[in-house]
Amino acid sequence: MARTKEPTKTPSEINLTDAKYYLNRELSWLEFNRRVLSEALDSRTPLLERLKFMGIFSSNLDEFFMVRVAVLMDQVDANVTSLTPDGRSPQRQLKDISKLLRPMVVEQHEHFEQVLRPELADNGIHLLNYIDLNQEQRLYLQQYFEKRIFPILTPLAVDPSHPFPHMSNLSLNLAVVVKASANAEEKFARVKVPTSNLPRFIPLPEELQHHTGQPTVWTGVPLEQVIAHNLEMLFPGMSIQEYSLFRLTRDADLEVEEDEADDLLLAIQQELRKRHFAGLAVRMEIHSSMPKSVRERLVQELDLSEDDVYEVDGLMGLKDLMSFMSLPLPQLKDPSWSSVVPPRLQPVNHLMKDGAILDDSNDIFSVIRQHDLLFHHPYESFSSSVELFITQAAIDPKVQAIKMTLYRTSGDSPIVNALINAAENGKQVAALVELKARFDEENNISWARKLEESGVHVVYGLVGLKTHTKIVLVVRQEGDEIRRYVHVGTGNYNPKTAKLYTDLGLLSCREELGADLTDLFNFLTGYSQQRSYRKLLVAPVSLRERMVSMIHREIDHCKNGKLGRIIAKMNSLVDQQIIASLYEASQSGVQVDLIVRGICCLRPGVKGVSENIRVISIVGRYLEHSRIFYFQNDGKEEVYIGSADWMPRNLDRRVEAVTPVEDPNLSKDLQEILSVMLSDNRQAWELQPDGSYIQRHPKDGEPERSAQAMLTQMAHDSVHEA
Known part of the structure; x- marks a missing residue:
C-alpha cells in the first residue's frame, strides 16, 4: 500500500512554539560537558591539559548537581507538572539526565584509568595505588599518617547513641565496618577524608620516588588510600571488616527572601553557613565494590534513591587532577602565552613603568x-x-x-x-x-x-x-x-x-x-x-525588545528582496521568544550563524523551520565568554557587545548592559573575530538537529584552523606591526 505523503506546511502554518522544535536545556548542558570531556580524550591535547579537562568535567558536574538537578528534585517533591518548552516534566528530565550522563561518567573513569594513568607513568608521573608500594614507601606513609593525618581525623560511630553524622557537601568519606570480636555485632562508622586540610595526592620524598627503575618527576598516592590502609589506628581493639569510599553532593542553591531581609548581607551570610551542610543530598558517588548492605544503609540515611547513586571504578573526585598542572613540565602543557599590551596603550604603560x-x-x-x-x-x-x-x-x-x-x-x-x-x-x-x-x-x-x-x-x-x-x-x-x-x-x-x-x-x-x-x-x-x-540596550528594560526588533528588521529586509544576515556569539541560547524569532528569520531567508559555547535549545537545520541556521560551539584552551551580536541591516551594519546571553534570566531577571560598537574600525575588528570563529576546524563542534554535536576536522588538504590559536597569533602580530 502506497504511503500518503504529508503535505508540506507553509511557514505561517507551522507552530513555532511546538515542543519538537526545542532542545532540552539540561540535556544541552550535558552535551556541552561532553565536549569538555572530549578535550580530555583527544590525543592532540597535551597530557597535563587533558588532566585539566578531566578535572573541569568533574567540577562542572558538581555544580550541575548542586544547582540544576537539585531544582528538578525540588520540583518533583513539590509535584510540579508544568512542562519545559521541549515538553518534558521534571521527573522526565531527571530520568533523561541519568540516561545520558551515566555512560559519560563511565567513559571518563575508564579513559583515566586505562589511558591517562599509563601515559602519566610514561612521562615520570606515578599516581600509585597503595597496594603497589614497596615496604620502604609504606613505612614512610605510615609515619606521615601518624604525624600529619591521624591528629586531624575524627571517626564517627553510628549506633543508637550516635546518630548518623551530617556530611558536608562534596566531601570524600570512608564508610567503615568494624567488629570487636569474631562473634560480635558489626558496627558502622564514617571517616571524613580531610581534603581541605591536606593535599588530595600525597607525594613521596625524592629518595623514595623510584618506580620500576625509570626516572620520575612525581610519585605519590591518593590521601584516602593512606587513611584506608591505616584505619586500625583509628579503631584500636576492633577488627576492620571492610571500608568503602563515597562522595556526597548536596543542594547548594541559596534561598534568600530579599523582600523580608532587613540586611541582605547578613541574610546571605546566614544562608552560606547552611549551604555547606544543610542542603539535601542530590547525588552519591560510590565504588562499584561497595557492599550492598553499606550501600543500602547510606541510601536510606541520606534520603536518596538508587537513581541518585553513581558507581565509579577507580579514582573518585577527578576534579582534583587539576593540581597536577602545577608540575614543572611545560612540554606537557599548552605553549605559554603572555597577553600583549594593546599597541595604542604601549606608550602609557611604558611611561607608568618608568x-x-x-x-x-x-x-x-x-x-x-x-x-x-x-x-x-x-x-x-x-x-x-x-x-x-x-x-x-x-x-x-x-x-x-x-x-x-x-x-x-x-x-x-x-x-x-x-x-x-x-x-x-x-x-x-x-x-x-x-x-x-x-x-x-x-x-x-x-x-x-x-x-x-x-x-x-x-x-x-x-x-x-x-x-x-x-x-x-x-x-x-x-x-x-x-x-x-x-x-x-x-x-x-x-x-x-x-x-x-x-x-x-x-x-x-x-x-x-x-x-x-x-x-x-x-x-x-x-x-x-x-x-x-540613548545607546545602551539595558535589561530588563529594553534589551529583549530591541534584540527581537533587530531580528525582525533582518526579516523585513529579506521580504523586500534584500539580504538578511545575523551572527551572534554567546554562552547560552535558551529564550523561547528569541528562538522563535530566529526560526521566523530562517523561514524568511535570513542567514543565521550562531556561536554558542554551552546550552543551545534551538534546533538548527530543521526543514521548513531552521534550514538557514547553523550553530557551532568552540571548546578550547580558553573559556569562550564574550558576547557579540552582528546585524547586517542592509549594509548599515550594527555590532554590539555586552554581558547578556539570550536566556530568560539575562533578559528579564538581571540588570545587563549591551553597547553598540560604533567606531567603524572596531566594528570591523569584531566582524573579523566572528569570521575567525566561524572558520575553526579544530575546536569547533556543529550542532545537529537531534541535539548531538559533531566535531569539525580539516578536509583533505585543508590546514588546521584553531580560532583561539589564530587570535593569539593576530594579537602577537599586531604588536610587531605597531
Whole structure:
C-alpha cells in the first residue's frame, strides 16, 4: 500500500512554539560537558591539559548537581507538572539526565584509568595505588599518617547513641565496618577524608620516588588510600571488616527572601553557613565494590534513591587532577602565552613603568579622547588596559568620581585596591557588589566590607534582580567641563579569570554612552525608574525588545528582496521568544550563524523551520565568554557587545548592559573575530538537529584552523606591526 505523503506546511502554518522544535536545556548542558570531556580524550591535547579537562568535567558536574538537578528534585517533591518548552516534566528530565550522563561518567573513569594513568607513568608521573608500594614507601606513609593525618581525623560511630553524622557537601568519606570480636555485632562508622586540610595526592620524598627503575618527576598516592590502609589506628581493639569510599553532593542553591531581609548581607551570610551542610543530598558517588548492605544503609540515611547513586571504578573526585598542572613540565602543557599590551596603550604603560609624570597629553584618558578602544582578553592584557584605566582614575587629581559594578573578582584584585585608594584620595566612589553571584557570595561579602571600611559607597543590588552588567563610569573635570569615560565589557573585573576567559571590553568617552551609564547607575543605586536609554540596550528594560526588533528588521529586509544576515556569539541560547524569532528569520531567508559555547535549545537545520541556521560551539584552551551580536541591516551594519546571553534570566531577571560598537574600525575588528570563529576546524563542534554535536576536522588538504590559536597569533602580530 502506497504511503500518503504529508503535505508540506507553509511557514505561517507551522507552530513555532511546538515542543519538537526545542532542545532540552539540561540535556544541552550535558552535551556541552561532553565536549569538555572530549578535550580530555583527544590525543592532540597535551597530557597535563587533558588532566585539566578531566578535572573541569568533574567540577562542572558538581555544580550541575548542586544547582540544576537539585531544582528538578525540588520540583518533583513539590509535584510540579508544568512542562519545559521541549515538553518534558521534571521527573522526565531527571530520568533523561541519568540516561545520558551515566555512560559519560563511565567513559571518563575508564579513559583515566586505562589511558591517562599509563601515559602519566610514561612521562615520570606515578599516581600509585597503595597496594603497589614497596615496604620502604609504606613505612614512610605510615609515619606521615601518624604525624600529619591521624591528629586531624575524627571517626564517627553510628549506633543508637550516635546518630548518623551530617556530611558536608562534596566531601570524600570512608564508610567503615568494624567488629570487636569474631562473634560480635558489626558496627558502622564514617571517616571524613580531610581534603581541605591536606593535599588530595600525597607525594613521596625524592629518595623514595623510584618506580620500576625509570626516572620520575612525581610519585605519590591518593590521601584516602593512606587513611584506608591505616584505619586500625583509628579503631584500636576492633577488627576492620571492610571500608568503602563515597562522595556526597548536596543542594547548594541559596534561598534568600530579599523582600523580608532587613540586611541582605547578613541574610546571605546566614544562608552560606547552611549551604555547606544543610542542603539535601542530590547525588552519591560510590565504588562499584561497595557492599550492598553499606550501600543500602547510606541510601536510606541520606534520603536518596538508587537513581541518585553513581558507581565509579577507580579514582573518585577527578576534579582534583587539576593540581597536577602545577608540575614543572611545560612540554606537557599548552605553549605559554603572555597577553600583549594593546599597541595604542604601549606608550602609557611604558611611561607608568618608568615612573614618568602623566598629564592630559600622554595618559590613558588622552588616548580614549582620540577614539574608542576595544580590548580582547586574554589575547590582550587586562592589567595593561582595563586595570590601567581604573588605577589611573584612582590617582588622577582631575577625576571626581568612579562608579562600577563588581559581579566576581579576586580578593587581592588591584581593582579593589584602586577603588580603596580612590576613596582615600577623596573621590566619590560607588561600587555595586552583587552578593548573589553564585558560589562567589562569601568572597564578595569579604571585600565588600573592606570597601565599605575605606569609605567606598557599597550598594548590594536591586531586590528581585541580579546585577550582572560589567560597567565602569569615570567622571573627570577637564577645564570648565565635565567629561565621562566609560568601560562596558562582557566579562568580570577579575584579573585571574581574565587570563582564562575570552572577553571583550570597550573604552569610550562618547557623550551619549556616558549619559546612559549615569542614568543606569542612578537606577542601580537610587530610586530612578529610567525606562529609556540613548545607546545602551539595558535589561530588563529594553534589551529583549530591541534584540527581537533587530531580528525582525533582518526579516523585513529579506521580504523586500534584500539580504538578511545575523551572527551572534554567546554562552547560552535558551529564550523561547528569541528562538522563535530566529526560526521566523530562517523561514524568511535570513542567514543565521550562531556561536554558542554551552546550552543551545534551538534546533538548527530543521526543514521548513531552521534550514538557514547553523550553530557551532568552540571548546578550547580558553573559556569562550564574550558576547557579540552582528546585524547586517542592509549594509548599515550594527555590532554590539555586552554581558547578556539570550536566556530568560539575562533578559528579564538581571540588570545587563549591551553597547553598540560604533567606531567603524572596531566594528570591523569584531566582524573579523566572528569570521575567525566561524572558520575553526579544530575546536569547533556543529550542532545537529537531534541535539548531538559533531566535531569539525580539516578536509583533505585543508590546514588546521584553531580560532583561539589564530587570535593569539593576530594579537602577537599586531604588536610587531605597531
